[in-house]
Amino acid sequence: MLYLGxxxxxxxxxxxxxxxxxxxRTAQSAIGWIxxxxxxxxxxxxLYLVFGRNRFEGYARARRKDDRKLDNLAFQLDQLIAPHRPLYQQPxxxxxxxxxxARLPFTEHNRCTLLVNGNATIESMFNSILNAERYILTEFYIVRDDELGLQFKTLLMKKARSGVIVFFLYDDVGCAGLSSEYxxxxxxxxxxxxxxGTLRSYLKRLQLNFRNHRxxxxxxxxxxxxxxxxxxDEYLDRTTRYAPWRDTHLKIEGPAVMGLQLSFLEDWHWATGYIPELPKPNLAPKYDEDQKALILATGPADELNYCELFFLQCINQAKSRLWIATPYFVPDIQIMSALQLASLRGVDVRILIPRKPDHKFIYYATYSYLAQxxxxxxxxxRYEKxxxxxxxxxxxxxxxxxxxxxxxxRSMKLNFEVSAIVHDKSFVAELTQVLVRDFSASNTLPASQYELRSLPFKLLCRAARLLAPIL
Structure with missing residues (x-):
């Protein structure tokens, strides 16, 4: 029996x-697994069966199976946003x-509003939900059954009972603590x-690694x-462990919203097997602002690593400034090399990370990059507040x-992510001011912060870095 085992x-x-x-996808990870x-x-x-796979085949198969439906959805969206494509004077x-x-064009006639921190974001978001007349699409990685979660639930229920069509799509890993009663x-x-994807379906497909982080x-x-x-509640500083919580959200009004809607509908299609029919939105220009914006949705079902390619394109095209704020700085060799090259050609490359970590392994892994x-x-x-x-x-x-x-x-290769790219000088100026304030509340983290530490600390950092492919 042992021999057969x-x-x-x-x-x-x-x-x-x-x-x-x-x-x-990388020789390092392949050698490690082998x-x-x-x-x-x-x-x-x-470990391999849960964490080792790097492509979400089920999502890709669902897309191929209903290509006509999804192509028709994309065609309808393309027709809606066609009048809002900008005409560039030169390529x-x-x-x-x-x-x-993104497999989508930039659109003009948008108004993009930066929302700094949780209170501004939740107030604006809840007001938009409250004023919705026809339908509401919601998709979150984490929804908690706490004070804010109950307020969110109450608001959605109120709108549904008033006749508004309401969708609630959630990641079952991120929302593992959400009660069945909720x-x-x-x-x-x-x-x-x-x-x-339910926990059962994740385990059935052995794809616990792939999370919808949107x-x-x-x-x-x-x-x-x-x-x-x-x-x-943590996003509103109602808990003390990570307070104050520093975050940034974006409100978009205009045709670029169709990119977010398309991302949601494709996710809903994967989860349920059908694409809901929604009322046609009114995308007529209605704002003084005329900002160009594009929605980029990426994930492990992509034919190429679109998320990593996007970051590489941003890094490689930077001429004078490249500022990145991220709570988790664990780049692979391609991203790190591109950042180094950008800095060597004279670009002001800044990476803003938190002093207070919520994942210890990532905190230690980040230190191993300081010398490079x-x-x-x-x-x-390192953000101090x-x-x-x-x-x-x-x-x-x-x-x-x-x-x-x-x-x-995880974001580059494993998670489903979504980003808004805004091409507008006034928006960039406002975002610059926000980041300047963040940098003023931060201290630089030189290589000496790693090199002068104890040998056990260095070994811990290097060991944590080995886990980078699954962090």
Missing amino acids: LILVYTTALVCILQVLQHY IALLTLPYLALP DSSKEVFETL LRDLQEAGILVHPF KIVVTDGETGYVGGINIG ADTAGIKIY GFMHQKVLLVDDTHGVVGTANLDN
Whole structure:
């Protein structure tokens, strides 16, 4: 019996090794998995089956199965936003790359409003939900059954009972603590509720690694929200562990909202198997502002690593300034090399990270990059006033980005993410002021902060970095 067990374990390990050789994206991760599967198969097999896969095949298959439906949805969206495509006086290769990655065009006639921290975001978001007349789309990685979560539930139930169509899509890993009573109350009020993938389905497909990290709210197809803020008391400083919580969200009004709506509908289609029919939104220009914006949705079902390609494009095109705010700085070799090269060619490269971590392994892994950053002239700043969770990027004076993607392997290759790219000088100027205030509340983190530490600390940092592919 023991002999048969050994044969089964090593045969399964061999099958996994063959899968690694067929689908690996980095040589480092492939070598690590192969060595582990050969030497410690009892330990490595369950870890690989849960964390080792790097492509969300189920989502991709669902897209292929209903290509006609999704193509028709994309065509309808294209017809809606066609009158809002900007006419550029001369070709702009950087915008063309962004549009290729997003599979959507930039649109004009948008108004993009920066929302700094939780109170401003929740107030604006709740007001938009309250004023919705036809439909509300909500999608979050985390929804908590706490004070803010109950306020959110009450508001959605009120709108559903008034006749507004309400959708509630949530990630079952991020919302693992959400009670069944909470979900039942939403459903009994007439809200369409569904997890992006139940824990059972994740385990059935052995795809626990793939999480829907998006935070999207769309009301009537005319107003949308995207950024770093979920639904939980910590985002309003109602809990003391991470307070004050520093975050950034974005309110979009105009045709670019259709990009958020398309992302939501594709996710809903994966989760439920159908695409809901929604009323046609009114996208007629109605604002004094005329900002150009584009929504970029990325994930492990993409044919290419669109999220990483997006970051690489931003880094490579920067001429004078590249400012990135991220709570998790665990770049792979391609991103780190691009950052170093940008700094060496004279770009002001700044990375803003939190002093107070919410994930210890990531905190230690980040320290292992200090020497590489310092040698190339990259400035790493540590935000001192609480926990910084924003995901913001600023390139030169041309465009700013607010979204859900972090500068780590999970966002680049494993999570479903969404970002808004805004090409507008006034928006960039406002975002610059926000980041300048954040940098003034931060201290630089030179290489000496790592090099002068104890050997056990350094070993811990290096060991944590080895786990970067799954952090």
